Amino acid sequence: MGEVFAGRYELLDPIATGGMGTVWRVLDRVAGEVKAAKMLRQTDAAMLLRFVREQSVRIDHTHVVTPQSWAGVDDRVLFTMPLVRGGSVSGLMRRYGPLPPRWIAVLADQTLQALEAVHRAGIVHRDIKPGNLLLEPTGSSRPHLRLTDFGIAVPRDEPRLTHVAMVIGTPGYMPPEQHRGADPDPSADVYALGVVMLEMLTGQRPIDDDELPPIDVSGVRSGNAEHDAVLDVVVAATAYDPTRRPSAAELRAYPALRELVARWADPALRDGLEVVDEYPPTGAEPAAEL
Structure with missing residues (x-):
């Protein structure tokens, strides 16, 4: 079992890492769902403000990923969003x-x-x-x-x-x-x-x-x-x-x-392209670039 953040979010696998922090695949134990979660440390005021802005964006649209919930522990904060499973x-x-x-x-x-x-x-x-x-x-x-x-x-x-x-x-x-x-x-x-x-x-x-x-x-x-x-x-x-x-x-x-x-x-x-599930129930998931 991975770390359980804020008593709710079990950190499963890192999906991507970049200048704004790390995106994890997490299990939301309250909702019973696997989600994506962006996490960063609260060490830079401007970066933290951008983080707050991002989690506050609420655009209800079928082609936009909307943040769902957030939590903070000590110097770390995260917010969750739906896990989009087909890669980029x-x-x-x-x-x-x-x-x-x-x-x-x-x-x-x-x-x-x-x-x-x-x-x-x-x-x-x-x-x-x-x-x-x-x-x-x-x-x-x-x-x-x-x-x-x-x-x-x-x-x-x-x-x-x-x-x-x-x-x-x-x-x-x-x-x-x-x-x-x-x-x-x-x-x-x-x-x-x-x-x-x-x-x-x-x-x-x-x-x-x-x-x-x-x-x-x-x-x-x-x-x-x-x-x-x-x-x-x-x-x-x-x-x-x-x-x-x-x-x-x-x-x-x-x-x-x-x-x-x-x-x-x-x-x-039609062409022979397919968008496959990159996060199957078993096996390792590829890390992506943020």
């Missing part, structure tokens, strides 16, 4: 390489649904990347994505938790204006999703460069209609000028995206 988009790409356009379209569509809800709540996520796009284990059926990790999310009308000169986010997925210290804006999340879509299509991680040039997809166009339709959506999402980027709702309505999502319904067009 990052893991899916490690398993299969570049993803088929219809998969990309469905995953992007579901991420945009999540972002619509997040932005309606007045929140900017600020860390859209493959590792934060979790998947339910749906096998070869339509994937079900859930957006997670609101550790650096920020309400648009609240002060920053960092110095003006400090840039917060994951390099490669941040838009050019964020590198220049611009205030958080929903268009930054749309840009990051465009970068993720390009990564899913090509299998290439984005460039980490403070002086980001406009994204040029001309070299990766293939002449394949579905492939290039994804690129058309990428171009719109990653416009260098943030005022020219569509909102999450506008991007979701793009005809190219809608057509690809609709084509998922044709069984003849």
Whole structure:
């Protein structure tokens, strides 16, 4: 038996470790359920405030992972959330390489649904990347994505938790204006999703460069209609000028995206990808990157 935190949460296995703490698979002895739990030590005031912000985010949406409960013991705090058992988009790409356009379209569509809800709540996520796009284990059926990790999310009308000169986010997925210290804006999340879509299509991680040039997809166009339709959506999402980027709702309505999502319904067009249960009842679970 593992450590029982706060008399309630049995720590089973670490799932991921990062700058904001460690995510565990835990058994909630009161609810009788296995959940995910993020834990950190209360040693840094700014980090603790971000932790409090994250556990306070309550967005009731099928494509958003919502915190459920929290507890603290001595210098450690944790909050629980549903355990999403199919891994992440990052893991899916490690398993299969570049993803088929219809998969990309469905995953992007579901991420945009999540972002619509997040932005309606007045929140900017600020860390859209493959590792934060979790998947339910749906096998070869339509994937079900859930957006997670609101550790650096920020309400648009609240002060920053960092110095003006400090840039917060994951390099490669941040838009050019964020590198220049611009205030958080929903268009930054749309840009990051465009970068993720390009990564899913090509299998290439984005460039980490403070002086980001406009994204040029001309070299990766293939002449394949579905492939290039994804690129058309990428171009719109990653416009260098943030005022020219569509909102999450506008991007979701793009005809190219809608057509690809609709084509998922044709069984003849399915690909051999599967989202499997990464946390079976027995056996070791793979640790992921936060």
